[in-house]
Amino acid sequence: MSFEKPAVVIDNGSYSIKAGFACDNHPVSIFRTLIGRPSSLNGSYGNKYYEVYIGDDALSQDNLELSQPIEKGTIVHWDNMERIWHQVYYKELKVAPEDRSVILACGSNSNMEEKIKCCEVFFETFNAPSVCIQSQSVLAMYGSGTTTGLCVDVGHDTTDVAPIYEGKMIAYAYINTGLAGSQISDYLEKCLSGRYILSDFKSPLDYESIKKSCLYITENCAVTRNNYIRKYKLPSGEEIDTSNEAFMASELIFQPDLVKGEKTGFVPLHEAIVNASLKCDPEIRKEMFEAIVPCGGLTMIPGFNNRLQVELEYCLSSPFNILSSSEQYAVSWLGGATFAGLSETMKIWVQKKQFEDYGGRIVRNKFF
Numbered sequence: 001m002s003f004e005k006p007a008v009v010i011d012n013g014s015y016s017i018k019a020g021f022a023c024d025n026h027p028v029s030i031f032r033t034l035i036g037r038p039s040s041l042n043g044s045y046g047n048k049y050y051e052v053y054i055g056d057d058a059l060s061q062d063n064l065e066l067s068q069p070i071e072k073g074t075i076v077h078w079d080n081m082e083r084i085w086h087q088v089y090y091k092e093l094k095v096a097p098e099d100r101s102v103i104l105a106c107g108s109n110s111n112m113e114e115k116i117k118c119c120e121v122f123f124e125t126f127n128a129p130s131v132c133i134q135s136q137s138v139l140a141m142y143g144s145g146t147t148t149g150l151c152v153d154v155g156h157d158t159t160d161v162a163p164i165y166e167g168k169m170i171a172y173a174y175i176n177t178g179l180a181g182s183q184i185s186d187y188l189e190k191c192l193s194g195r196y197i198l199s200d201f202k203s204p205l206d207y208e209s210i211k212k213s214c215l216y217i218t219e220n221c222a223v224t225r226n227n228y229i230r231k232y233k234l235p236s237g238e239e240i241d242t243s244n245e246a247f248m249a250s251e252l253i254f255q256p257d258l259v260k261g262e263k264t265g266f267v268p269l270h271e272a273i274v275n276a277s278l279k280c281d282p283e284i285r286k287e288m289f290e291a292i293v294p295c296g297g298l299t300m301i302p303g304f305n306n307r308l309q310v311e312l313e314y315c316l317s318s319p320f321n322i323l324s325s326s327e328q329y330a331v332s333w334l335g336g337a338t339f340a341g342l343s344e345t346m347k348i349w350v351q352k353k354q355f356e357d358y359g360g361r362i363v364r365n366k367f368f
Helices: 078-093 112-125 135-144 181-195 207-214 241-249 256-260 269-279 282-289 305-314 330-340 344-350 352-358 360-366
Strands: 008-012 016-021 031-032 035-038 064-067 102-104 130-135 149-154 158-164 231-233 239-241 292-295
Touching: 008 078, 008 330, 016 078, 016 282, 016 330, 031 078, 035 078, 064 352, 078 112, 102 112, 102 135, 102 330, 112 130, 112 352, 112 360, 130 135, 130 330, 135 149, 135 158, 135 330, 149 239, 149 269, 149 282, 158 269, 158 282, 181 207, 181 241, 207 231, 241 256, 269 282, 269 305, 292 330, 352 360
Parallel strands: 008 102, 102 130, 149 292
Antiparallel strands: 008 016, 016 031, 035 064, 149 158, 231 239
């Protein structure tokens, strides 16, 4: 099977959707995975006409009830997810879905029922000619030029450490640390609201913006604070000092119990990587360490890769290699674009006729 037109590649992230074509080296569109409806409806969505706002548009409007269709890597609201995919095809990529095969990057913990439902939507609603579903962790390896290694996906509401061997995830060795971007946002909010009277500001604090502009990670946490002053400028022009919060929030990734001052149940990232590798067969651990692939939005925090290198050097006696990239936030999407172009992966795709004939059975056979 070969594609007459480049396949559509969609990375279904909890925080943002990345979409584009398999012929490109960067997503065409990246927007928030959000649906906004007027809060005045009070859930009575079918009774009268109303406008639905999608993605970043939902954030720019007032008095909206916001919904995230993906939570912790799992699709929880299918109608809203379908609207987002509709937005991808018709407004972002401007292509007819029946003309393009599609590859979906799903969460590492996505179950078979979710994959079958995705196929139903794309075949029956969008009339796609063929569909392929792979985990974000697997595709991140392809996006880094390998098929075996440890994927470290630090996202908005999950942090997944997934060993991948020859393009397949070793499910029994998968570890979720329990801490991700949403917990860091909560920590920032708690600390800043405790230090400032937020009602005194003319503009509300945007904690996601503070994360992007202020956070950093040092190789050695015993640093001179004067070298790391961080200030955040509000839209109103007011400035607040976020030096302490920016430092401590990032340290949560590697020292959650120390930062919180209590037992959190979160697994430090470097420990999760070591534990995941120890769950794998000893014969393949050396190969795993040859490609440790960080991906996800939080891995773009300045200093992340250097700190991970330092922490793993303390934990591991064997050599290892971190495959860093300037586009770690999109490496899973890039892997999907690479995967769609490989002739040896064509047998994994599900054709529309196959799904009509065999239903969920063909999905179980292809995407085990």
